[in-house]
Amino acid sequence: MTVPKPTADAITRTIAAIWRIESAKVVAHVARITHDLGLAEDCSQDALVAALEHWPELGIPERPGAWLMTTAKRRALDHLRHRKLAAPRHDALGHETDLQYAIAAQEFSEMIDTRLDDDICDELLRLIFTACHPLLASESRSALTLRAIGGMSTAEIARAYLKPEATIAQRIVRAKRTLAEARVPFEVPRGEELQARLASVLEVLYLMFNEGYCASSGPHWTRPALCEEALRLGRVLVGLMPQQAEVQGLLALMELQASRLVARLDAQGQPILLAAQDRSRWDALLIRRGLDALARAEALPSPVGPYVLQAAIAACHARAASVDATDWPHIVALYDALLQIAPTPVVALNHSVAVGMAFGPAAGLEQVNALQNEPALAQYHLLPAVRGDLLTRLGRNDEARAEFERAAKLAGNAHERALMQKRAAQSSTRPASTVP
């Protein structure tokens, strides 16, 4: 078998794949030495550009990761020297010594590999905590995380968020500048600060996941690249911080929700609600992984947090062979606990749905009615939708129709609006009856 010479395009794709595998390590390691994430990211990008220039000519090196690492470090050294010449700074000298040492040691590449592997977990954590720093605006955190840790290009991130490339580029530049100006140290927070900062990291990943999962903006469903990337980063984080229950909890939640991804849409791309989904299309491997992560979270001594509770609710659905087989009383109890620590109106609404399933529509309606004057839900179409559904089950069809019509007016996209209008029409034709 002879291997045909790869085309330039194929080499570019291979380099992109290598970059995805290596970039987080390269950025993290250089940032450790430069103490500056922005500079490290720029130098790593330079190394990628150098690879794109040289590898098609020279072939792909035996150890591409080491090549990228060395190149990025040399760029960092040049930068620091240049910066020192331009504006002498007392701390640049120390960095340069670090760099000189690191580059000298690089010559013993076998040795450095072993040492790198020992350090890399710590370095990756520093990278994640710095990129998700609360000082940065939410969307900047996600963009910087995808770029520096996910190894995604600005164009890929822009595609994933359905935003112009310039917007994303600007977010990343601004994020780097903010970190540099505030002199944010490249480190993992300790003690009490760790929990607060960890919450910020988890929020970045979960928002990223939800952005891909809901994709409520735009008429077309895009393949959920953001879901997959958030999930991958969640798996990375669990490997780095296995003792944090909320990290395990977030991973469990994402694995379980991702297991339902393909079952959420019908052939026309219209959303199918959980109750109507074909459960045979749920991904068994992801369910198993989610349940495993939840079990690990629940075995940890730390107090139960919102991600573990949400994962536990998702697990109740995942374990049930059908809607009717769902352990609704257990879900109600989990929502009760969630309301204690994260009392948001949407959680309260979901709680009332669970009550309606567990203890009958009248009990559910009583809960929902208590939310009628909640300003945060005033424009939320699911509030009248839930009321309409409970009223239907109570045989109060005229009231139900009014609720579905209100829900249709508030619905955020055409699919949901059509669904609500359909339910309103059904209410008009249904004979009044009481449902047991």
Next chain:
Amino acid sequence: MRYMILVKSIPTFEAQPDTGFQPDPAVFTAMTTYHEELARAGVLLDANGLKPTRSGWRVRYEGERRSIIDGPFTESKELIAGYTLIQVNSREEALEWARRFPNPVGAGQPAEIEVRELFEMDDFAPSDELERFRAIDAAI
């Protein structure tokens, strides 16, 4: 995209004892390191080694009849000794990870692994759904 890296068996694998098996320490270390790296990159979904075929069996279908054929099986080139399941973004990424897979038999020994892409749920045509509606979980 998911890919399965399949390790092809060799007569030595087939001759392994069922318990108390001592793998070649160098291979074992390389495999562990490699899988740690997969996990650290967040791409590892599942991985397992399979016991020799003597503890397995085949079911053969002939017309309406089903017969059980007990292992061991001999055509070791056709047999699978283990698998590693990864989730990646592109074929090239899978290729790059596969390229780094340690020689399962031992450095310098002849060996073979095979990589196959998995069907995903959305590769199949969705079945028509019964359109029932119940509001549950803001996240559908």
